[in-house]
Amino acid sequence: MSTRSRRPARRTTGLGRVLVALYAVFAVAAVSRAAVQIATRFHEAPLAYALSGFAGAVYVVATLGLGRTGWGWRRAAWAACTVELLGVLTVGTLSLADARAFPDSTVWSGYGRGYGFVPLVLPVLGLVYLRRESRRS
Template sequence: MSSDNPDRSLASGPGRLIALVYTVFAVSAGARALFQVGTKFTEAPLSYTLSTIAAAVYIVAAVAIVRGRRTTAQIAVGIELAGVLAVGALSYAVPSLFPEASVWSHFGSGYAFVPLLLPIGGAIYLAQVRRRRSLYNSETACGGGAASVS
């Protein structure tokens, strides 16, 4: 990969903000989940396990964006979106499964719905990066260089 390849700059511009939010959520959800697993796991094992999984997914997404690993970031964002949609719906349909909330319960309402909005924003951003990469590849294949790629 050349130094001006768009994949190398996933963490620039909006990607920097997305990576920062993922990092903040990884730390906050992870610290809360570790405390809950360590002190009261038997009260709500599903909720606390799901929060731990969410924190791990946030870490993977943040690291992938910072390191320019677009495919890994897309997978993490996809897992997160599937998780928040499935757990969000299940927490309304069968509330007895969630005596305590997880990060993804009620579509992330305990976190101002950021767990729902973040993967949507991340997916949109990564799709734009993919389009830029396609443009970059087609321009370099035609001899146009990367001068027009910002």
């Protein structure tokens, strides 16, 4: 039996577990919020609502990528956390520079101000965790 088959299918301890839980909460919240907004008021702020949906998808990928082991999942987690960080920085800056472009907020507006800036901190923690894990391998 190889060592690969003995490894657990997910990360289950420490910071990894906390990150997976936080990402899961944000995934459910962002996808749910975006689904309601897109279904009921998409015409009011299509860019903001589409970005909320995109953010929700990124959180789902990050949750799965951080929660599972293996090269493919690790790569998905790296990509999701990187896209999230770039999204938070870009949308955060644009939403402050041109508030008219974002008539309704997204999870990333104002660098995640509406969510206690967790969307800004979360990808940084995810990337630090992934880097630490890759050094251990």
